Amino acid sequence: MGLLSILRKLKSTPDQEVRILLLGLDNAGKTTLLKQLASEDISHITPTQGFNIKSVQSQGFKLNVWDIGGQRKIRPYWRNYFENTDILIYVIDSADRKRFEETGQETLDFLPLKSHGHTPTAEPLVVLGELAELLDEEKLSGVPVLIFANKQDLLTAAPASEIAEGLNLHTIRDRVWQIQSCSALSGEGVQDGMNWVCKNVSAKKK
Numbered sequence: 001m002g003l004l005s006i007l008r009k010l011k012s013t014p015d016q017e018v019r020i021l022l023l024g025l026d027n028a029g030k031t032t033l034l035k036q037l038a039s040e041d042i043s044h045i046t047p048t049q050g051f052n053i054k055s056v057q058s059q060g061f062k063l064n065v066w067d068i069g070g071q072r073k074i075r076p077y078w079r080n081y082f083e084n085t086d087i088l089i090y091v092i093d094s095a096d097r098k099r100f101e102e103t104g105q106e107t108l109d110f111l112p113l114k115s116h117g118h119t120p121t122a123e124p125l126v127v128l129g130e131l132a133e134l135l136d137e138e139k140l141s142g143v144p145v146l147i148f149a150n151k152q153d154l155l156t157a158a159p160a161s162e163i164a165e166g167l168n169l170h171t172i173r174d175r176v177w178q179i180q181s182c183s184a185l186s187g188e189g190v191q192d193g194m195n196w197v198c199k200n201v202s203a204k205k206k
């Protein structure tokens with residue numbers, strides 16, 4: 001093949017672009033996951049104040065991954081990134097049980113603090129609430145969702161099955177979904193999750 005025909009061939013089969021939105025609470029491990037995907041150094045990551053975007057080539061796709069800061073004061077801006085999302089990835093710190101487990105009556109004591117703009121140390125079921133709101137968003141309707149049960153390298157991490165039950169994932173019927181255990185730190189499970197992403201992009205876009 002001559003150079004020109006090679007160039008033409010390359011040009012005729014560009015990677016299909018996929019817009020992936022990476023959401024989850026502060027400290028969940030989104031940026032660590034993003035850098036792990038891009039094979040970058042993960043040893044000096046600070047909380048994200050705005051957003052990061054990286055493009056990763058995978059299985060004939062150009063995955064444009066948007067990582068948005070998850071701090072409480074930044075969450076209202078998530079909505080600005082919903083448009084044209086192909087896949088939603090929601091990252092959970094599986095060891096941060098106080099944010100997704102029902103711990104009983106005493107957690108109600110923390111609720112009044114919220115109205116004073118104070119960050120309570122416990123946010124009972126905040127993950128459940130945030131995820132439910134996301135799945136209700138019109139701009140994200142039908143968008144496949146992958147939940148990463150991250151930080152599985154920690155001994156205190158809840159297993160994915162427990163998280164799935166706590167979040168009532170089995171009640172999701174309006175889209176395909178998957179929960180995947182992983183450690184963004186070691187990389188374990190990350191590729192399995194991305195394989196699911198590529199499989200479900202093809203189902204939707206091709």
Ligand SMILES: Nc1nc2c(ncn2[C@@H]2O[C@H](COP(=O)(O)OP(=O)(O)OP(=O)(O)O)[C@@H](O)[C@H]2O)c(=O)[nH]1
Binds near residue numbers: 033069182183185
């Ligand atoms: N043990 C362990 N720690 C992790 C893992 N993933 C991330 N971390 C740590 O968790 C902390 C928060 O990680 P980030 O990637 O900054 O979390 P984030 O979700 O981007 O946080 P925001 O930018 O504030 O929304 C860092 O100290 C990471 O090293 C993991 O799989 N295992």
Ligand SMILES: [Mg+2]
Binds near residue numbers: 070
């Ligand atoms: Mg971050």
